[in-house]
Amino acid sequence: MIIERMESAMPGAVLDHHAFRGDRTVVVLAGRLPEVAALLFEEGFQQLMDVTAVDWYEREPRFDVVYHFLNLVTQERIRLKAQVREGEALPSLSVRFRSAEWSEREVFDMFGIPFTGHPNLERLLMWKDFPGHPLRKDFPMDGGDAFCTGDTGTSYAGRACTLNL
Amino acid sequence: MERTAPTLERLDDHRMIVNLGPSHPSTHGTLRIVLELEGEYVLSATPEIGYLHRGVEKLGESLSYAQFVPLTDRLNYCSSLMNNVGYAQAVEKLLDLKIPPRAELIRVLVSELARIGDHIVCVGINAVDIGAYTAFLYLFKERETLYDLFEMAAGQRMHTSFTRIGGLFRDLPEPFLPLLDQFLESMPRSIDEMERLLTRNPIWVDRTKGVGRISAEQAIGWGYTGPCLRSAGVAQDLRKAQPYLGYETFDFDIPIGTCGDVYDRYLVRTEEMRQSLRIVEQCARRLREVSGPIIVDDYKVALPPKEKVYTRMESLIHHFKLVMHGIDMPVGEVYSATEAANGELGFYLVSDGAKSPYRIHVRPPCFPIFSSLNEQVKGRLIADVIAILGSMNVIAGELDR
Numbered sequence: 001m002i003i004e005r006m007e008s009a010m011p012g013a014v015l016d017h018h019a020f021r022g023d024r025t026v027v028v029l030a031g032r033l034p035e036v037a038a039l040l041f042e043e044g045f046q047q048l049m050d051v052t053a054v055d056w057y058e059r060e061p062r063f064d065v066v067y068h069f070l071n072l073v074t075q076e077r078i079r080l081k082a083q084v085r086e087g088e089a090l091p092s093l094s095v096r097f098r099s100a101e102w103s104e105r106e107v108f109d110m111f112g113i114p115f116t117g118h119p120n121l122e123r124l125l126m127w128k129d130f131p132g133h134p135l136r137k138d139f140p141m142d143g144g145d146a147f148c149t150g151d152t153g154t155s156y157a158g159r160a161c162t163l164n165l
Numbered sequence: 166m167e168r169t170a171p172t173l174e175r176l177d178d179h180r181m182i183v184n185l186g187p188s189h190p191s192t193h194g195t196l197r198i199v200l201e202l203e204g205e206y207v208l209s210a211t212p213e214i215g216y217l218h219r220g221v222e223k224l225g226e227s228l229s230y231a232q233f234v235p236l237t238d239r240l241n242y243c244s245s246l247m248n249n250v251g252y253a254q255a256v257e258k259l260l261d262l263k264i265p266p267r268a269e270l271i272r273v274l275v276s277e278l279a280r281i282g283d284h285i286v287c288v289g290i291n292a293v294d295i296g297a298y299t300a301f302l303y304l305f306k307e308r309e310t311l312y313d314l315f316e317m318a319a320g321q322r323m324h325t326s327f328t329r330i331g332g333l334f335r336d337l338p339e340p341f342l343p344l345l346d347q348f349l350e351s352m353p354r355s356i357d358e359m360e361r362l363l364t365r366n367p368i369w370v371d372r373t374k375g376v377g378r379i380s381a382e383q384a385i386g387w388g389y390t391g392p393c394l395r396s397a398g399v400a401q402d403l404r405k406a407q408p409y410l411g412y413e414t415f416d417f418d419i420p421i422g423t424c425g426d427v428y429d430r431y432l433v434r435t436e437e438m439r440q441s442l443r444i445v446e447q448c449a450r451r452l453r454e455v456s457g458p459i460i461v462d463d464y465k466v467a468l469p470p471k472e473k474v475y476t477r478m479e480s481l482i483h484h485f486k487l488v489m490h491g492i493d494m495p496v497g498e499v500y501s502a503t504e505a506a507n508g509e510l511g512f513y514l515v516s517d518g519a520k521s522p523y524r525i526h527v528r529p530p531c532f533p534i535f536s537s538l539n540e541q542v543k544g545r546l547i548a549d550v551i552a553i554l555g556s557m558n559v560i561a562g563e564l565d566r
Contacts, residue, residue, distance in 0.1 A: 020497040021258055047385050049502075050528040054515055066513065068500050068528070072385065072399065075406045079500065099388025102536035110222075125215035125565060134223055141227060 002043055010035055023079060030082040034091050041096055045069035045078060051103035053111045057137040061085040063113055084113055092118040110135035179203055187216050195561050205546050210539045217565040225525035229491040230256050231330055238324040240563040243286045244279035244506045245325050253328035255501035255512035268332040268459045269410050274448040275327060277441040282311045283506030284434040291555030295372050300362045307355045310348045317341050331467040332460025345449055356438055377541045377553040379425040388533030391508025396433040397425030403504035415444050427556040466492055491520035507531050507558050529563035
């Protein structure tokens with residue numbers, strides 16, 4: 001079993017594991033994420049399908065960052081979870097898994113979780129000077145006053161628009 | 166690594182910045198790509214996404230599980246039926262629910278029809294973008310029939326909202342199967358006609374062969390799924406690899422390409438249309454034999470029929486409870502993936518037992534594919550950008566959510 005191998009190869013990295021409806025979840029220590037991902041890669045989990053996060057705003061640490069891996073040979077899936085505090089950074093997986101580049105940008109954009117070692121950690125879906133992180137639970141559903149503040153004219157997007165005028 | 170988009174300050178005399186989109190007709194929804202050009206060659210391409218971001222995931226957190234179905238229509242609006250099915254599958258996995266056999270069959274049927282529709286749009290528009298207009302028209306005649314079928318089934322052409330948690334919104338109407346038979350008869354001819362126009366057409370081959378070539382390792386690393394991954398030579402199709410909805414009982418093949426270029430992607434999609442037709446044929450045959458309910462008989466999950474609501478107290482209470490308080494959800498999280506037209510469409514649901522999901526995340530198939538655009542177009546001609554973009558089948562609705 002992959003989880004036992006993870007536990008024996010990296011003692012202390014696996015904090016918890018459980019299964020629900022056939023989905024296996026492994027909670028790992030945030031700092032040792034690259035090690036665990038490297039082991040998974042060697043075990044055949046070569047496709048990082050998805051990176052996302054969940055905001056448990058009353059819990060400490062506040063965020064779960066969730067990674068879904070797929071093993072193309074055995075068709076197994078595994079879910080890694082790392083818990084981070086507000087403002088705490090996670091190591092980026094984009095060196096080994098190129099697909100993490102945009103997914104991590106999206107998590108940064110939507111939740112404000114920074115990733116160290118990311119080649120270009122910018123907002124992805126929202127514009128550059130958008131205030132706040134929309135998928136946090138304390139971000140108001142109607143967007144609040146976010147759209148009234150900030151000066152979009154100074155953003156990169158605003159400048160690039162006028163380049164060919 | 167310098168990866169930010171180019172701006173005026175960094176510009177010298179030889180280079181030009183071209184904004185492709187957000188309103189360029191070939192940008193498939195509202196995409197914007199900032200191209201840095203030297204002559205006609207692309208030095209870098211920086212995709213800017215988010216123009217169609219509607220906050221679907223945020224909205225889902227305050228809607229009930231059933232209310233989210235219409236939002237899935239608006240993800241990949243070229244094959245909304247498949248999104249409906251993918252989402253319903255995810256919620257049913259969370260509930261550990263088995264749907265009736267006829268509902269499964271109809272879900273397979275509409276998914277495959279939607280896949281054909283999606284491939285028609287992708288191949289047709291890809292051809293239009295690089296100047297071959299006729300093939301598009303041959304295919305769109307068939308797409309019209311497809312949309313008539315969707316309208317018959319769901320009452321809507323684009324935004325179908327056909328699935329319900331635990332089954333379907335309604336059974337197929339009487340005239341559906343006769344029209345489907347007509348479609349099954351004419352569609353192979355239209356594919357042949359299209360292939361005669363494109364497959365050995367020297368201009369088409371020149372424009373697509375070797376363009377956007379990608380190796381299997383690269384494609385896996387970038388998180389490619391669906392036709393784009395298969396055209397690179399990886400026979401990964403969730404319908405075969407991790408069968409759902411009884412796909413294992415159908416007889417069909419998975420076409421794969423060799424080098425992952427635009428031409429191979431076109432060939433894979435064309436063959437997939439034929440394979441989907443095979444599945445649809447088998448479905449149509451089975452549908453005439455399999456009868457029964459199209460939604461689960463559990464009124465804690467699915468609404469009771471209207472006539473019962475109007476005549477029976479129990480059913481009225483069930484209806485009220487379901488609408489006001491929603492389904493009684495278990496606490497837990499699931500990731501459910503289905504093979505959509507464009508690749509793996511994943512839904513990640515986190516439930517805390519409340520009426521609405523605590524977190525709902527969509528894993529759109531074109532998101533990782535589009536993120537590799539810069540690598541694919543670097544050093545190529547600007548005209549190739551259009552061809553590659555078309556073959557990626559980027560749908561802004563699911564890309565931005």
